[in-house]
Amino acid sequence: MENKEKTNFIRNIIDEHNRTGRFDGKVHTRFPPEPNGYLHIGHAKSICLNFGIAEDYDGLCNLRFDDTNPAKEEEEFVHSIQKDIKWLGYDWEDRLYFASDYFPQMYEFAKELIRSGKAYVDSQSPAEIRENRGTVKESGKPSPYRNRSAEENLNLLERMKNGEFEEGEHVLRAKIDMSSPNMLMRDPLMYRIKKKAHHRTENEWNIYPMYDFAHCLEDSLEGITHSLCSIEFENNRPLYDWFLENLNIHHPQQIEFARLNLNYTVMSKRLLSRLIAENIVSGWDDPRLPTISGLRRRGYTPESIRNFCEKIGLAKRESIVDMALLEHTIREDLNKRANRVMGVLRPLKVIIDNFPEEEVDDLEAINNPEDETAGKRTIPFTKEIYIERTDFMENPPKKFFRLAPGREVRLRYAYFMKCEKVIKDKITGEIKELHCTIDPPSRGGRSPDGRKVKATLHWVSARFAIDTEIRLYENLFEVPNPAAEEDITDSINPNSLKILKNCKLELCTKNLPVQTKVQFERLGYFCKDDDSTAEHPVFNRTVTLRDVWKKIQKRNKK
RNA sequence: UGGGCCGUCGUCAAGUGGUUAAGACACAAGGUUUUGGUCCUUGCAUUCGGGGGUUCGAAUCCUCCCGGCCCAACCA
Numbered sequence: 297m298e299n300k301e302k303t304n305f306i307r308n309i310i311d312e313h314n315r316t317g318r319f320d321g322k323v324h325t326r327f328p329p330e331p332n333g334y335l336h337i338g339h340a341k342s343i344c345l346n347f348g349i350a351e352d353y354d355g356l357c358n359l360r361f362d363d364t365n366p367a368k369e370e371e372e373f374v375h376s377i378q379k380d381i382k383w384l385g386y387d388w389e390d391r392l393y394f395a396s397d398y399f400p401q402m403y404e405f406a407k408e409l410i411r412s413g414k415a416y417v418d419s420q421s422p423a424e425i426r427e428n429r430g431t432v433k434e435s436g437k438p439s440p441y442r443n444r445s446a447e448e449n450l451n452l453l454e455r456m457k458n459g460e461f462e463e464g465e466h467v468l469r470a471k472i473d474m475s476s477p478n479m480l481m482r483d484p485l486m487y488r489i490k491k492k493a494h495h496r497t498e499n500e501w502n503i504y505p506m507y508d509f510a511h512c513l514e515d516s517l518e519g520i521t522h523s524l525c526s527i528e529f530e531n532n533r534p535l536y537d538w539f540l541e542n543l544n545i546h547h548p549q550q551i552e553f554a555r556l557n558l559n560y561t562v563m564s565k566r567l568l569s570r571l572i573a574e575n576i577v578s579g580w581d582d583p584r585l586p587t588i589s590g591l592r593r594r595g596y597t598p599e600s601i602r603n604f605c606e607k608i609g610l611a612k613r614e615s616i617v618d619m620a621l622l623e624h625t626i627r628e629d630l631n632k633r634a635n636r637v638m639g640v641l642r643p644l645k646v647i648i649d650n651f652p653e654e655e656v657d658d659l660e661a662i663n664n665p666e667d668e669t670a671g672k673r674t675i676p677f678t679k680e681i682y683i684e685r686t687d688f689m690e691n692p693p694k695k696f697f698r699l700a701p702g703r704e705v706r707l708r709y710a711y712f713m714k715c716e717k718v719i720k721d722k723i724t725g726e727i728k729e730l731h732c733t734i735d736p737p738s739r740g741g742r743s744p745d746g747r748k749v750k751a752t753l754h755w756v757s758a759r760f761a762i763d764t765e766i767r768l769y770e771n772l773f774e775v776p777n778p779a780a781e782e783d784i785t786d787s788i789n790p791n792s793l794k795i796l797k798n799c800k801l802e803l804c805t806k807n808l809p810v811q812t813k814v815q816f817e818r819l820g821y822f823c824k825d826d827d828s829t830a831e832h833p834v835f836n837r838t839v840t841l842r843d844v845w846k847k848i849q850k851r852n853k854k
Numbered sequence: 855u856g857g858g859c860c861g862u863c864g865u866c867a868a869g870u871g872g873u874u875a876a877g878a879c880a881c882a883a884g885g886u887u888u889u890g891g892u893c894c895u896u897g898c899a900u901u902c903g904g905g906g907g908u909u910c911g912a913a914u915c916c917u918c919c920c921g922g923c924c925c926a927a928c929c930a
Contacts, residue, residue, distance in 0.1 A: 303868065330930055365929065422928060431926050433856050467928055477857040479925050488928035507930050530859060531925050552859085559865085565930095607878060609867045611860095614923060618865045621879050631892060666892065697890070706888060741888045752888050818889045844890045 302352070304610040306345070306551055310353060310522060313549070319521040323355030326520050327381070327388075328362045328395075328511070331373035331495075333565040334580040335380045335588045337601065337622070338556040344605035345553070346524055347386040358518055359388035363396050364510045366494040374495075376580070380588040385598045395505075395514050396496045402505050402513050403457070405543055406468060406486055410449045414542055415486060416442055417452040418469045425467070428474075429482050435475035436482045442471065456489055459502040463489045470509070472538065480535050484508055512536040512548075520548040526555040527612060556608065557616040560771035561586045562779050576788060577772070583836050584772040584792050594769065595813050595823025595838030600629040616777065623839045630813055630821045630838070635663045635670055638708065638754040639801045639816035639835075641766060643682035645729040645758065649716065651679045656759075659740065661709045673804055677710050680758035682800045687753045688730065690718060695848050697750035699730075706752040708817060712738035754817045761800035765834045767825070768794040805833070813838070 314321050325346040329339065350357035359381065363369050381388070409415035418425065418439045430436035444452075449468075456466050468487040476482055486509040493499050505513075512535075515523045523536075530552045540547040557563060562571075563586060571577045571585070580587050583594035591601065604625040608617050651657075657677040664670035683699070692700040699705050704714040711734035719729045737744050741752070772778075775787045805814070812824045820840035828834045 308870090328930095332930085362930070368929075425928075426926075429926055431856090434926095435856090436926090464928070479857085482926085485928055490928080504928095506928075511930085527859070528924055529930090531857080533858090554860090607866080609878090611867070613860050613867095615866060618879065621866070624879060627891090636889075636891095662888095665887095665889085695890090708888065710888095743888090749888090751890075754889075815889085815891085818891070820891095841889075841891050846890090848890085 302606070305612070306522070306524065306553060306610060307349070309549070309551060310349070313521075314353075318549075322521050323350060323353035324357070324519055324521045325350050325355065325524060326358040326360050326515065326518060328360045328514070329377050330362045330365070330368070331370060331377060332365075332368040333373060333569060334376050336563055336565075336568065337558065337586045337588070337591065337604075338563045339380075340384060340588060340601050341556045341605050341608065342524070342526075343381055343384060343386060344602055345610065348605075349522070349524075355521075356391065357386070357388065358391040358393055358520070360393040360514060360518065361395065362507075362511065362514070363394055363494070363496065364505050364507065366490060366492040366504065369495055371495045376589065380592075383588065383592060383598055384601060391518075393514075393518060394496060395510055396494060398510075398514060398517055399497060399501055399505070401517065402510060405513060406453065406505075406509070407450060408543065409470065409486075410453065410468075411446050412542070413446065414471050415449070415468055416444050416471055417449045417456070417466050418442070418483075419452075419466050422464055425485075429479065430474070432479060438474050439469070439483070442483070453487070453503075456487070456503050457501065459491065461489055463491060465489065468503075470535075470538070472535075478531060478534060480508065480531055481538070484535060508532055508535045509539060512539045512550075513543075513545075515548045516540055516543075516546045519546060523548045523550040525550060525552055527552045527614070552612065553610055554612055554614050557614070558586060558619055558622065559616050559776040560619050560773050560778070562773070562784060564779065567779060567784060570784075571772075574785070576785065583767070584769055593823075593826065594836055595630075595821060596626050597629050597633075597813070600626040603629070619771065626821065626839050627842070630815065632666050633664075634813045634815045634821055636661075636665070636817050637802050637805055637814045638675070638756055639764070639766075639799060639805070639819065639822070640682045640684050640754065640756050640761075641768075641796055641799050641816075641819065642685040643756075643798065643800050644685040644688060644727065646681050646683050646713075646755070647729060647731050648679050648681070648713070648734055649731050650733045651677075653679055655679070656757075657710075657739075659709050675709065675802055675804070676757045676760045677707075678757040678759045681707075681755045682758055682761060683707075683730075683753050683755050685727075687751075688715070688727070690727070693852070695845075697845075698753065699751070704735075704749055706738070706741050706749045707734075707755050708752050709741050710739070710755065711735060711741065712743070712747070712749060754819075756800045756802055758800075760803045762803060762806055762833065764799045764801045764805075765832065766796045766799045766822070766837065767834065768796065768837045770794075799835075801833070801835075808833075815841075 327346045347357045418441050428437040467485050469483045472481045474482050485506045487503045490504050533550050581589035581593045658674040688699045713732045713734050717731040772792045773787050774789045778784045778787050810824050821838040822835040825834040825836050
């Protein structure tokens with residue numbers, strides 16, 4: 297790592313706190329997911345921020361599940377979330393917490409606020425509460441129950457807790473200011489009755505704390521110093537501060553930052569859940585999704601995601617990061633680490649007329665030109681080989697350097713090869729195979745006479761090829777900001793997944809373990825999928841290589 | 855006159871009264887190359903949403919205006 301100073305407004309605030317001694321130089325953050333979905337790259341931003349800051353300031357970062365709503369939360373998600381954070385490379389050590397573990401203490405705090413006349417049980421209906429809250433431009437009206445005695449409030453709350461009332465009959469509210477211009481300060485709800493079994497406390501509670509009451513207490517109880525959250529909680533900060541001030545307990549500093557948006561995808565759990573529920577994608581780990589599990593399956597590495605989170609920076613203004621930056625970080629990582637291999641996606645058979653039928657010529661290939669320690673391997677050359685259909689054109693346009701009738705190219709690590717004849721289907725006109733000749737002295741791909749060739753093609757021996765399924769991915773959406781569309785399902789990219797069944801891979805890929813990442817030379821980075829079996833390997837295309845020829849083609853089309 | 859927040863290159867983003875206004879991605883042009891990959895070189899905001907003002911000096915301070923986002927779930 298270079299010695300580039302990380303700088304952003306949150307680090308500036310922490311530096312200032314350290315200068316003034318606000319938290320005695322301590323830094324203690326937390327990542328507080330609600331277990332109601334899988335983590336996505338937006339969460340990764342927050343994880344890298346919270347764990348990263350703790351690391352850099354010699355502090356600590358807790359993992360805390362904010363499980364205050366049993367109607368939405370599930371055990372499955374608490375497992376997937378832990379798996380993903382660990383995979384990203386972060387460690388909360390023994391600091392795994394659950395908001396639900398604090399329910400008894402929260403309940404005591406609530407009673408304390410009642411006793412000091414700062415909370416009351418409201419018995420209006422949900423509709424009345426909404427009505428009397430007013431609007432952003434008109435102030436609200438106080439509840440008729442606002443001045444119940446502490447005794448009555450305590451009694452009612454206890455009975456709410458014990459399940460004596462039905463959902464919606466009563467709530468506990470903070471007594472703040474019904475005419476505050478900040479809607480959140482108009483006697484916000486602290487507890488609501490929910491007769492739902494909680495994934496951890498089961499049926500112990502009939503009331504559950506609301507976010508605003510619960511979250512500040514969770515932070516306070518854990519001794520958090522800097523409570524980092526996204527920008528839409530800015531309006532909640534006065535309330536966060538109000539509870540802690542009125543309870544007179546440890547008071548962390550809440551700081552808000554802009555959440556991550558990426559173009560051509562969606563980041564909200566609501567939208568992601570919908571794509572899964574409607575089977576538009578195969579699940580939370582569909583490789584087209586920006587979920588951590590999807591990216592992992594697609595072939596992204598933890599390092600690339602962490603680098604990405606580093607590169608996007610941190611600020612308060614809302615922004616949309618270009619997908620090209622994510623792709624850049626995975627190419628950058630895999631370029632150094634992935635072994636090169638040859639694979640043909642859309643095979644075109646080539647017969648080498650001047651090569652003996654049965655002969656196998658073992659050629660030497662470099663595994664990774666960026667990493668000498670990756671070593672070398674041999675690849676078999678035979679009379680019949682496959683090349684990429686897109687590497688041959690009968691009537692090549694100007695800037696096409698590859699194979700064409702009468703033209704000579706190099707086969708990577710093999711020979712210079714000249715196209716002599718094109719065999720077509722008499723009826724359809726489709727090109728069936730090519731007849732070519734090689735130049736024996738060019739063995740290894742060298743050019744003893746100094747003759748130049750404009751292209752080098754990848755190829756695979758027909759006799760030794762491994763038949764493989766390859767899944768090609770593009771952006772899930774056709775529009776840069778799908779969340780802004782009326783209905784996201786209208787802008788799904790019909791080409792977001794393309795399955796190629798008849799691909800031919802180099803022999804050495806035969807027994808690679810699942811999740812292995814390789815570069816198919818000239819094509820891109822690929823990752824062996826979980827769906828693979830011994831007889832039927834499957835690879836996902838993580839990302840293509842940068843491709844000048846594709847750019848030229850695009851330009852010419854316009 | 856509800857309140858809160860935000861506006862620096864195509865996209866992110868440093869910058870906190872004196873800098874030639876960082877850096878990355880993208881883009882463009884060259885060089886190297888047995889991957890049209892990688893790598894290397896070069897270019898890419900006389901200007902910081904706009905107008906006024908303070909100052910010897912403003913992206914940074916003041917002021918007005920314009921634009922965007924958030925808040926009226928018993929969600930988080």
